[in-house]
Amino acid sequence: MKDRSLLMIPGPIEFEPEVLQALGAPTTSHVAPNFIEAFGRALEAMRKIWLAPEGQPFVVAGSGTLAMELAGANLVEPGDRALVLSTGVFGDRFEDLLSRHGADVTVLRAPIGQTLDLSQVEDDLRSGVYKILTVTHVDTSTAVRMPIREIGELARRYNVLSIVDGVCSVAGEEIWQDEWNLDVVLTASQKAIGVPPGLALLVASQRAMAAFASRETPVRSYYADWAKWLPIMQAYEARKPSYFGTPAVNLVAALDVSLRQIVDEGMTARFARHEQLAGAFRAGAVALGMNFVATEPQHRANTLTACRYPNGVAAGDLLPAIKQAGVIVAGGLHPEIKSEYFRVGHMGAVSMGDILAALGAIEIGLRHAGHVCEPGIGVAAALQWHAAHGI
Numbered sequence: 465m466k467d468r469s470l471l472m473i474p475g476p477i478e479f480e481p482e483v484l485q486a487l488g489a490p491t492t493s494h495v496a497p498n499f500i501e502a503f504g505r506a507l508e509a510m511r512k513i514w515l516a517p518e519g520q521p522f523v524v525a526g527s528g529t530l531a532m533e534l535a536g537a538n539l540v541e542p543g544d545r546a547l548v549l550s551t552g553v554f555g556d557r558f559e560d561l562l563s564r565h566g567a568d569v570t571v572l573r574a575p576i577g578q579t580l581d582l583s584q585v586e587d588d589l590r591s592g593v594y595k596i597l598t599v600t601h602v603d604t605s606t607a608v609r610m611p612i613r614e615i616g617e618l619a620r621r622y623n624v625l626s627i628v629d630g631v632c633s634v635a636g637e638e639i640w641q642d643e644w645n646l647d648v649v650l651t652a653s654q655k656a657i658g659v660p661p662g663l664a665l666l667v668a669s670q671r672a673m674a675a676f677a678s679r680e681t682p683v684r685s686y687y688a689d690w691a692k693w694l695p696i697m698q699a700y701e702a703r704k705p706s707y708f709g710t711p712a713v714n715l716v717a718a719l720d721v722s723l724r725q726i727v728d729e730g731m732t733a734r735f736a737r738h739e740q741l742a743g744a745f746r747a748g749a750v751a752l753g754m755n756f757v758a759t760e761p762q763h764r765a766n767t768l769t770a771c772r773y774p775n776g777v778a779a780g781d782l783l784p785a786i787k788q789a790g791v792i793v794a795g796g797l798h799p800e801i802k803s804e805y806f807r808v809g810h811m812g813a814v815s816m817g818d819i820l821a822a823l824g825a826i827e828i829g830l831r832h833a834g835h836v837c838e839p840g841i842g843v844a845a846a847l848q849w850h851a852a853h854g855i
């Protein structure tokens with residue numbers, strides 16, 4: 465029987481049929497004219513999606529962690545000071561990664577479910593001579609969204625390069641890379657970008673490229689060295705053949721299709737759709753008796769929600785029952801609270817129909833796990849939100 469489960473985890477997500485068709489098309493040479501054209505178009509589309517008309521895009525085969533490494537390896541030299549703003553597991557990952565590249569790392573860690581106080585960030589920036597700071601826009605382990613506009617402003621004021629991990633935000637949450645002074649905004653293909661896993665993507669500001677150009681020591685990673693990839697990106701944009709490492713031809717073809725769809729939707733409309741659907745989902749989750757890991761409403765992400773289990777409900781009872789009802793959600797990820805919550809992704813091609821399906825399946829699962837709630841109450845609350853906000 466065909467498995468028609470709806471995948472509502474925070475990546476990989478459900479992909480558009482045209483994107484999957486491009487992925488399944490016969491593979492061309494990486495220097496075939498039609499592939500060069502597709503790669504060049506994808507790089508141009510990235511500037512529109514990142515809202516970074518002056519930025520330098522990179523697309524390299526690998527996962528989101530490679531995108532983090534592409535930023536860290538190229539901007540850090542041994543002994544450089546780095547400030548890591550951590551709101552969960554992926555913030556902490558940057559501490560380890562930057563240390564490997566020789567950085568002297570200071571971590572500001574928010575209590576689980578909270579953001580960092582900006583005045584604390586400013587105090588730290590004022591007291592230390594940092595070269596870079598990293599911030600996880602939406603930490604997928606907590607669904608906390610950091611105020612990156614304000615952080616970009618602070619970084620610029622203290623002459624620090626800002627690296628934004630946008631793996632769980634780019635093309636879903638509002639980001640204006642240029643206007644918000646963000647030096648690197650990185651992501652991966654499998655989330656709101658809407659392409660199966662396997663591509664690391666980032667856009668670097670001219671300031672970041674200048675900092676890279678003035679390095680005194682070689683980049684410690686061979687594969688991640690921007691010096692290897694910059695001429696390749698420039699060649700594809702100039703519609704010329706080039707080679708360093710074989711690109712993931714089919715994934716790049718799929719990226720070209722997905723980025724075109726994103727540009728066609730328009731960034732403002734896309735940000736608004738994510739905000740509205742997240743609001744509808746959360747209205748339904750509250751009606752079903754759930755609370756959220758992210759404590760402050762204004763810092764809850766629009767790309768995923770981390771729902772705490774209602775009292776008495778166990779993960780082992782709930783998640784399989786939701787799956788049985790046709791929807792796949794993800795378990796907890798943060799090691800300290802892993803057994804207390806689950807995560808629902810709502811990004812990319814997600815629709816109001818998907819939100820209603822997820823809430824319906826969660827209600828069925830909750831009932832199976834012994835939680836009492838009035839039939840249809842979550843779906844009704846989401847529909848009321850929908851009607852009130854005119855999505």
Ligand code: PMP
Nearest residue numbers: 527528529554602604631632652
């Ligand atoms: N950063 C964030 C915010 C993420 O959500 C993830 C993946 N869930 C990563 C980094 C790492 O990406 P990948 O798993 O593709 O290496």
